[in-house]
Structures are given as structure tokens and as C-alpha cells.
Amino acid sequence: MMNKKFQGQLLTSSALTNGCRVYLLSLALVMLSHVSWAQCDAVTDLKKNNLTSMSLYFYPSTLRMANLENNEEFNRLIQDIDKLIFYKMNRKFETIDLYNLVGELQSENDFEEYVILDGPNKKFYLLGREKPTETVGVALMNNEHYVFDIAGSLELKEIPKLYEYIANNDSTFQSKFSQLIDIVEVGQDIANSNH
Amino acid sequence: MKKLAIVTIAMIWSISSMAQDNAISKYFSNFVADTAFTKVTVTSKMFSLFTEIDSEDEAEKEVLEALSKLKGIKVIINEDPKDPKTLYGGAISTIDKDKAYEELMSVEDGKENVKFLIRDKGSIINELLMIVGGNEEFLIMSLFGEIDLKQIAKLSKIMKMRGMDHLKVLDNDDE
Secondary structure, three states: OOOHHHHHHHHHOOOOOHHHHHHHHHHHHHHHHHHHOOOOHHHHHHHHOOOEEEEEEEOHHHHHHHOOOOOHHHHHHHOOEEEEEEEEEOOOOOHHHHHHHHHHHHHHHOOEEEEEEEOOOOEEEEEEEOOOOEEEEEEEEOOEEEEEEEEEOOOOOHHHHHHHHHHHOHHHHHHHHHHHHHHHHHHHHHHHHHO | OHHHHHHHHHHHHHHHOOOOOOHHHHHOHHHHHOOOOEEEEEOHHHHHHHHHOOOOOHHHHHHHHHHHOEEEEEEEEEOOOOOHHHHHHHHHHHHHHOOOEEEEEEEEOOOEEEEEEEEEEOOEEEEEEEEEEEOOOEEEEEEEEEEOHHHHOOHHHHOOOOOHHHHHHHOOOOO
């Protein structure tokens, strides 16, 4: 065990000059900012270009909050996710933009297709890349476009079990999830009104 | 703008159907281009991710191994076919011309016809093709790669995808 006096010496009386400390602190901040902004620009630019009507950001702690039923499969599914961005797109975002985003992710950001569903009223494109591990989903459902971006990895094995759980508890799960989104939206409105 | 959309869609689909190792890419590209059809593709990349999953359950291990050998799944569905009998008959006669496909099983229950065909090379099945024709649905599904028929029926339990439930009839396991 390191004694408290010695720890204090390391922090305060070390050979590091103030300049060095500032440099190391800056370096750490730069590295942290890279970790927290791991999502690719093609996705984050959607928000910057005012194409979103709602944007939600989930971190491990907030993801666990979504699991109000404390479902074990859900917890295992999300355990390696660092950050999840969820955008509901506004009317400026059209289906052509969905295809353009999918094309851009593949051609400029090294994403590969995992799953494609393309129908007259429903579209879902799931793409991923390994370095950094990132999964992007783009969907059209009920005339609304959605984009989500997951930094970190999904525990794939848990998806069928989770699907089964949601199918069996559809109304309960959806109402609880929408309650959470409502809470976040109210929070956003309050934040916006304060600015 | 429309032209750009068509080019982009065509580009995306051409990438995903690059491997002509399945009947849908080979014979039914006209349905893929038809906007009345829903198209589903699960790529080899998705299946390769299953190789990274550790499982302690023996049955789960076997299914995961079977999944990892798949190169892809392609499905085309028309949920409101104008002339389902013609679509089904046309698809069957197209496949019948290719002698590489061998009928595995047919199910006819008055409402719906389902035909399973396989394409193999030696003892390895390279493709399982399912054609479904009913009054309310016309569907073609192709699973390609290295196929273990014993495990493939169990896929319906894992993949809750449209049409997968038809695979249950291939399950001879009395568990």
C-alpha cells in the first residue's frame, strides 16, 4: 500500500513543472474528447445541419436507466456500449438523404453492410465498422426517419432474447421507453427555454 | 434528384449483391428492382460476427457455428401480390430450368404453397432456396454459404425475420 504522504508528494512535489502538468492535462483532455466524440462525422453532421427534430444521447448509465424492468438480456446487450446517439429526423431529411448517408458511410467511412431491409414503406440499413467499433442504423418507419449510432460493441447473442422479451412485453416495454423519451424531451424543452 | 436516388440505390444494391452465389441475385433481379417488393439482405459480415461469440451452452454453440458458415441471406417479399399464382408459378419454372437445384420438400395447405430446394456440391449444401406463394404473400428466400440442414431449422428461433417461420418444417428434432 502506498502511504498517503507519498501519494501527496507525487501529486504536489513531483519533478513536474507547471508547464508539464498543463501539457499532460491538455493531452488527457484531447484524448478524452476523442473517446467521447468517437461517432463518425457523417452522423453527427446531421444534427449540425439541422436535420434532426430530436436527439438523444445515451451513456452506459442512461442506457441502464432505459431498462426499467431490469431485464438481464438488455443489460448484457448494452454492457460494452460506450455511447449511443439516437436522432429522430425532421421533414428536411428525405429518403434520398437516407440512401446518401448509407452511401457516404460505406464509401468514405469504411462501414460495411450488416443488414438491409428495403421496402415500399419500411427501410432499415444496419452498417458497422471494426476500428473503431461502431454500428450505425438508418431507418424509415411510419413515415419518420431515424438514425442511431452506437460507439462500442453490442452483445449480438442477446438480441434474439431481447427481441423475444420485447415481443412478449411489447406494450409495456414501448410505453416505458416512450416515458423515458418524454422525460428527456421535457428536459430538453426546459434546457432550451433557459437559453 | 430522382436520378441520383436511383443511382445511389442501385450502387448500394450492386455492392450487396456482388456475389452471384444465390438464386435471387442470379434469376430474380427484376423483383429486386421492383419497388413493390421488400428486399432483405443479411451479409456475410453479420454472420462473421457470430464467430466472436462465446457460448457455454452446447446447443447454442452448434447454432452459432452453423450461422458463422453462412455467407448471406436474401429475401424478397411482395405482401400484396396482384397475381400471386403467376408469380409463384413463374419463379418455380425459372428455378426448374437450372438443373443445379434439387427439390427438398413441398408443403401445400390450400392457402399457401411452399417449396424448398437445395443446391449442393458433393456432400456440402451451398444454398437453401425457399419459394412461398399464397394469396396474401409471395416470398423467395435464399440462404447461401455452407449449410447444415439440421441446424438451419433452429435459425427460425434465433432470427425473427419474415419467412423464417417456414423453416420450422425442416426440423426433425424431437426435443
